[in-house]
Amino acid sequence: MEKEIKQLRVLAVQRFKAGESPESICISLGKSRFWLYKWVKRFDEGDPCWFEEHSRCPLVSSNRTPPEIEEIVKMIRLNLYNQDLFCGAQAILWEIEDLGVEPLPSIRTINRILARNDLTHRRTGRYEPKGTAYPALPSTLPNQTHQADFVGPCYLKGPIRFYSLNIVDTATVRCGLHPSLSIASQSVLDGFWAAWKRIGIPDRVQIDNALSFFGSRRHPRGMGPLIRLCLYNGVEPWFIPMAEPWRNGMVENFNERYQQRFLGKVVMASVEELKTGSLAFEQRHNSRYRYGKLKGGTPLKALAASNVKLRFPAEDEPPRHPLEKPEVGKYHLVRLIRSDLKLDIFGERFPVPPEMMLQYVVATIDVKEQKLKLFLDKIQVEEFDYKLR
Known part of the structure; x- marks a missing residue:
């Protein structure tokens, strides 16, 4: 049928070019003058497919997505x-x-x-970690584990230099923010206390090896302000391996979002505007941002679905620095033992057995027993006397 229609177009144009009247051509073929003149106009000796039908779609769509x-x-x-x-x-x-x-x-x-664009496929399977096993912390229930980090120094117009303590709950991705002008001891206590009042006190807090978190390299056994604050409130601090920031991957990813979506977009000129904006960003994140690990849910919806009762600080005001040394509690350091077979505890080094080489170990400091205990795959393999000062 299509072939016959094309032959009809060719025949009509040939007859017209030969001098036959349009009326005669149209009557004999059962076509209109408009049809005939359309194909006469379309005829092109240099185009062997001139008799083909053209698409009738508009060249420009008024509602097409740019x-x-x-x-x-x-x-x-x-x-x-x-x-x-x-x-x-x-x-x-x-x-x-x-x-x-x-x-x-x-x-x-x-x-x-x-x-x-074929972008509707879903992930298949789970990521399978490779290499040396790493002692991961539990993150199935709210406030089992928090990851915390300082962002900064950052600057407001003025200029005003500030830092932001960012805390993320690894189970629900809820965040807690606290901006401050310094990362001195009291500012660290103020920041964690303020965040805990909103998102609750965790069982564990995972941090890097910054001085603001562990205290002082001159006094590695002195238990810095954060360690003391945690132990007094039943929280176990976990220090990730040195030079491995990806072990705090959730808060590191959040820091990027914080810098792009908050610092990069909100204009602030005073400390009060910074505090107000930080709280607004925290609330927006927790109530609106959706995550694949939460099956598309928001952090607050994940918290509500868990039915977990959170624990909050008993006092409104944060404790003052310096805090008394706790008498009980534990804090932990995850370390990769290299070929020198040395365990680094905030600058103090301890020898370890050869079988620990290239393994991640957990060094647990038991405050009550004044012991440093070394664990490999949750099995204690070494112990040192560790007099806290």
């Missing part, structure tokens, strides 16, 4: 996927809102963009 919007959707989806975050249409839309992009696409438009 190409730059499509590229933004693809870029955001890739970034969210790579960060192991929820990367559906709703999450992408919120990211676009944060960027201030106009015009704002609808959820349906975003889904169409994802579909035609």
Whole structure:
């Protein structure tokens, strides 16, 4: 049928070029003059396919999504996927809102963009860690484990230099923020106390080996302000291996979001504006941000679904520095033993057995027993006297 139609077009044009009248051609073929003149006009000796039908789709669609919007959707989806975050249409839309992009696409438009770019596939399987086993902390229930870190120094207009204590609950991804002008001992106590009043006191807090967290290299057994604060409140501090910030990966990822979505977007000129803005960002994150590890839920919804009763500080005001040395409690250091077979405890070095080489060990300091106990795969393999000063 299609072949006959094309032959009819060729025949009609040939007859017209030969001098036959349009009326005669149209009557004999059962076609209109408009049809005949259309194909006469379309005839082109240099185009062997001139008799083919052209697409009737408009060259320009008034409601077509701009190409730059499509590229933004693809870029955001890739970034969210790579960060192991929820990367559906709703999450992408919120990211676009944060960027201030106009015009704002609808959820349906975003889904169409994802579909035609084959970006609707889901992850399969779980990540299988490789190499030396690392002693991970539990993170199935709210406040089992917090990760904490300081961001800074940062600067407000003025200039005003400040730091932000960022804390993330590894089970629900709830965050707690506290900006301060320094990371001195009292500021550390104030920051953790203020955050705990909002997100609760954890069983464990995982931090890096910054002086603000452990105290002093000159007095490695002195138990710094944070260690004392934690032990007085039933919290066990866990110090990650030196030079391995990815072990605090959740709070490190959050720090990037904090810098991009808060410091990079909110203009602040005073400490009061900083405090107000930090609290607003914390509340927005906990109530609106969605994560793949929470199956697309928000941190507050994950907390509500757990039905866990949180523990909060008994006093409104934070304790004052210096705190008395605790008499009970434990704190831990995770260390990778290298070929020198030395265990580094805040600058103090202890010999370890050869079988521990290239293994991650947990060094537990028992305050009551005044002992340093070394664990490999939860089995105690060594013990040292450790007189706290």
